Amino acid sequence: MRLGISTLAMPMPVAKITVPPNSAAIEPWERKAIPATMSARQPARTLSMPKQNTKRANGEKTAKISKGNVTSRPLAAPDRPRLERIASSTGPTWTFGEIASLGQRAELDDVRLSYAPPPGAKLLRERIAQLHDVDPGEVLVMTGASECLLALTAHFAEPGASIVLSRPVYPALPVMARAWGLEVREYLLDARRGFAQTADGVLAAVDSSTRVVFVNSPHNPTGSVMSAAEQRKLAEALGARGIPLVVDEVYHPLYFTGPVPTATQLPNTIVLGDFAKALSIPGLRLGWLVDRDVRRREALIDLRSYFTISNSPLTEALAAHALGNAPTILARLEATASANLALLAEFMKRQKLLGWSPPAGGTTCFPWFADGRDARPFCETLAKAGVLVAPGDCFDMPAHMRVGFGAMRTGYAEALAIFGEALAKA
Numbered sequence: 001m002r003l004g005i006s007t008l009a010m011p012m013p014v015a016k017i018t019v020p021p022n023s024a025a026i027e028p029w030e031r032k033a034i035p036a037t038m039s040a041r042q043p044a045r046t047l048s049m050p051k052q053n054t055k056r057a058n059g060e061k062t063a064k065i066s067k068g069n070v071t072s073r074p075l076a077a078p079d080r081p082r083l084e085r086i087a088s089s090t091g092p093t094w095t096f097g098e099i100a101s102l103g104q105r106a107e108l109d110d111v112r113l114s115y116a117p118p119p120g121a122k123l124l125r126e127r128i129a130q131l132h133d134v135d136p137g138e139v140l141v142m143t144g145a146s147e148c149l150l151a152l153t154a155h156f157a158e159p160g161a162s163i164v165l166s167r168p169v170y171p172a173l174p175v176m177a178r179a180w181g182l183e184v185r186e187y188l189l190d191a192r193r194g195f196a197q198t199a200d201g202v203l204a205a206v207d208s209s210t211r212v213v214f215v216n217s218p219h220n221p222t223g224s225v226m227s228a229a230e231q232r233k234l235a236e237a238l239g240a241r242g243i244p245l246v247v248d249e250v251y252h253p254l255y256f257t258g259p260v261p262t263a264t265q266l267p268n269t270i271v272l273g274d275f276a277k278a279l280s281i282p283g284l285r286l287g288w289l290v291d292r293d294v295r296r297r298e299a300l301i302d303l304r305s306y307f308t309i310s311n312s313p314l315t316e317a318l319a320a321h322a323l324g325n326a327p328t329i330l331a332r333l334e335a336t337a338s339a340n341l342a343l344l345a346e347f348m349k350r351q352k353l354l355g356w357s358p359p360a361g362g363t364t365c366f367p368w369f370a371d372g373r374d375a376r377p378f379c380e381t382l383a384k385a386g387v388l389v390a391p392g393d394c395f396d397m398p399a400h401m402r403v404g405f406g407a408m409r410t411g412y413a414e415a416l417a418i419f420g421e422a423l424a425k426a
């Protein structure tokens, strides 16, 4: 492992982190609060959810999240099934026993509980490389796609530099970018155009300060997909300007309107993947990036040696084991998401109050109140009835709500029925 972070041109993190409204709510909502607070086996408790409290400062939105603006409210009766997972952006999750019992589990028993190699275990890198048809040496395994985002935003930060990303976007990304001092430039995914992701739309946000461009396809929260042709056009146009493209593919290969190849074969492109979304094992906390640029890979490993040092060898071994059984895991996701999406499409046809654009991939979509009202009061009412959807203000688009359809293997029709009853009264 090469240490030398101090030799990198890395600015100090800014003291005050600027965040979009409720960005802090969205991931705890999915990952922490729900499993801890709502369960058929547990008595009802409360979920703390920061309320929207934003102000404009220097043209940017800031959110104050403090005791003073946090609401606590009961979410569900103790005997309710776990309908809350309609808010989730993952697939149907797995238990340790289920994963371990797929194929040979002997490989797990021999794991030595030391640090893992900083770029990730050899077998795991080989299996990830197979998914992307690349050399295992081009794969770096990190602590979730989150650490990939952290390392990449740190790597590209320098005084006066900017990053280009979509609006809406996975809320942690602009927060991390700003924390390292990057300016954020956005390209809009327009609901009226089906949240279309086009090369020209992205390029319009690029300027002389741009150091890196991010695309997320399939996209969280909209479910839109950038076609292979548009991805290539974008990668080549950016390459001509010396600007790397990052394609966040955590929902690859879940597509509903025809497959799209992984972007690893494109020039000038870094690809992100993880175990949380398409592979539906968020508890492993593992993600990866694929990058052909050897010097940048070294710099990224150097950076992560200051964040997490390495992953756990146990979770890496479990992940390699899971990838050896990827077809089984992906088939379960595909079956769950497709069945639920069919129900959701029928449901949406009947809704007068909502507009929506059917997702082309991933596990989420982003319907909106056609009259433009703030969706949060409705989402809070719906939560009281036991069904959570993520309010659009978490993505700085208050008329919308994020609805997931990948996580629930049972109970989705029931959740939609409650959703429909609440809409009828809205």
Ligand SMILES: Cc1ncc(COP(=O)(O)O)c(C=O)c1O
Residues within 6 Å of the ligand: 089, 143, 144, 145, 146, 147, 170, 216, 220, 248, 250, 274, 275, 276, 282, 285, 286, 287
């Ligand atoms: C588009 C996108 N990228 C990255 C991440 C981070 O994923 P991980 O759980 O692997 O850290 C998420 C998580 O929701 C996401 O939606």
